Amino acid sequence: MELKSGVKLSSTMAMWVLLTTAAEELDAETTAIWAMLTVAKEVVEGYGVEFVITSGCEGKHKKNSLHYQGHAIDVRTRDLPYHQRSPCAEEIHRRLDDDYDVLLESDHIHIEWDPKD
Numbered sequence: 001m002e003l004k005s006g007v008k009l010s011s012t013m014a015m016w017v018l019l020t021t022a023a024e025e026l027d028a029e030t031t032a033i034w035a036m037l038t039v040a041k042e043v044v045e046g047y048g049v050e051f052v053i054t055s056g057c058e059g060k061h062k063k064n065s066l067h068y069q070g071h072a073i074d075v076r077t078r079d080l081p082y083h084q085r086s087p088c089a090e091e092i093h094r095r096l097d098d099d100y101d102v103l104l105e106s107d108h109i110h111i112e113w114d115p116k117d
């Protein structure tokens with residue numbers, strides 16, 4: 001993923017920079033990632049816990065993982081009571097559209113932008 005400025009996003013820190021960038025400055029791909037981050041942050045914070053991205057492009061993931069393209073994030077769930085994790089993941093999915101996949105894993109919610117054609 002590359003911003004118009006030519007800055008390549010390759011870390012969770014860069015994801016945070018993206019999150020704070022105005023949407024109108026972004027291209028379609030980056031806007032999709034921005035929406036993913038914004039919705040996930042709003043929903044998680046709505047549960048009264050801190051929004052923490054535990055993995056963006058870095059870390060070890062499955063081969064061909066969308067993480068490597070900067071199209072997926074993992075969000076920490078350990079601060080959420082167990083019974084709220086599934087509703088939280090479902091709400092994120094509901095607020096994004098079918099171009100996104102949301103998976104509740106053992107210690108995080110995996111969210112990826114995977115547009116279907």
Ligand SMILES: [Zn+2]
Nearest residue numbers: 072073074110
């Ligand atoms: Zn993941």
